[in-house]
Amino acid sequence: MTFKMFVPRESTALSLGAHDVANAISAYATEHTIDLTLVRNGSRGLFWLEPLVEVETSQGRFAYGPVEESDVAAVMQDIVDNLLNGQAQKHTLALGLTDELSYLKKQTRLTFARAGITDPLSLEDYIAMDGFSGLHKALAYSSQEIVTTVVDSGLRGRGGAAFPTGIKWQTVHDAPSEKKYIVCNADEGDSGTFADKLVMECDPFMLIEGMIIAALAVGADQGYIYLRSEYPVADEILQEAIVIATQAGYLGNDVCGSGKTFNLEVRLGAEAYICGEETSLLESLEGKRGVVRFKPPLPAIEGLFGKPTIVNNVLSLSAIPYILSKGGQAYQQYGANRSRGTLPFQLAGNVKQGGLIELPFGASLQDLLDNFSGGTQSGRPIRAIQVGGPLGAYLPPSKFTLSLDYEEFSKASAVLGHGGIVIFDDTVNMLEQARFSMEFCVDESCGKCTPCRIGSTRGVEVLDRIRDDDDRAANMVLLTDLCDTMINGSLCAMGSMTPIPVTSAYRDFPEDFQLPASQTVSQETNHG
Ligand SMILES: Cc1cc2nc3c(=O)[nH]c(=O)nc-3n(C[C@H](O)[C@H](O)[C@H](O)COP(=O)(O)O)c2cc1C
């Protein structure tokens, strides 16, 4: 008997025992003289089903999950006796054809089209699923045509600030310099986010292709992926992918025979949230302490080592191959308002079915809850959702119907950020969450400016006094003033956005700021 199976080598699946499952499958195949091809694929991003084991059948891939090592013998027996014999599957972990899983079927996967399907390190797999077709188009274009295609797509940076990518590229393109750089921001520090990691672990050639296209667009010959050190699996896969792409002539001194040079290296950060901010990141890349730089000059004019530099998030760069391959218009037909294309939402926190959900902008939190979440893990009602990482607003159920796009969120004093969505049930105490936001800023501030460095420390103290009912009314006024100072006086978004979760907590959950001290401190704090 001969067949093919897939077990992910992505870090969530690995943390849930995917290696043990793969080893047990191989051992079973040897023992039962099954001629098995076992592919270590990426993940589909349906984390509650990991390790998701798939079997190739004539109807398509069939899924079992979540599979533990102890399930392997019975699952293999079901595959051999039933699935591959055209009989009904009897094992309780049998999920049906993978493509028919509603969590996947309801998505619009442009960036994550290959995730979980291919072997991340197989160039053959990548090319078979449209890989490098964007690069080949780009090689036939002038640098200005590449930039114009990106402008036409309406793509805006996925790292949080939503700055139009095409305009950034145009600035670097127009900057006169012999030396330019492409820097990929893979620091991914927001709470509840994992989309960058999923790209790097499941489809690394897509990111590499996006960076090569960026280099062709602006005339850069060197790129760096600034990766958080907590992502060792991504590091390993990226390093291998870069070697493979170099050996195949996609990277190096003669990119696809074009005579153009582009070399790429991974650099590991040292776990500081502020090093995700682009100018601190550049300082860190230069070997210095990660402190925010004054702007101007913009990195696009004076970036890494003082040279014009594109700094883009992993997801922004990963959208580029599709845009070049299908055209700017094809990408920009998706979305709502001026938020074009898709956003990979990352469902996390107190949720049953956490995972990656790529949808066009314009869906709502309610859509995500109804169609994907499966409810809270605790089984209790949802009280708040924080969207956009630790600097994002806490939204109450009355705002769950808001359109998930940059414009509507901005009108509601909220941010989409990197698409992280963290769910809290009704045991959450919002004063404690506001305090947590200030405390996070205390821990992560780079310390360069006073409103952030000192303001966040005072913010924790003021919130403690409010919690302890120590002149609560006067301290609420002080908190409002302090937030105002941080918003208007901070040098970067770390300090100016920390008040977003704080003000949303007291605006939309005022009752938690009036509880007697005995109740407030006794409730459990849920940090997602
Ligand atoms: C405190 C702070 C942390 C940030 N962390 C990240 C991060 O982890 N990843 C990221 O891509 N952008 C992050 N950003 C945004 C970057 O400064 C920058 O806007 C982004 O890398 C630009 O790429 P984009 O235009 O593709 O979004 C952060 C910003 C701030 C203020």
Ligand code: SF4
């Ligand atoms: S706002 Fe905070 S993180 Fe940003 S420069 Fe000022 S001290 Fe540093």
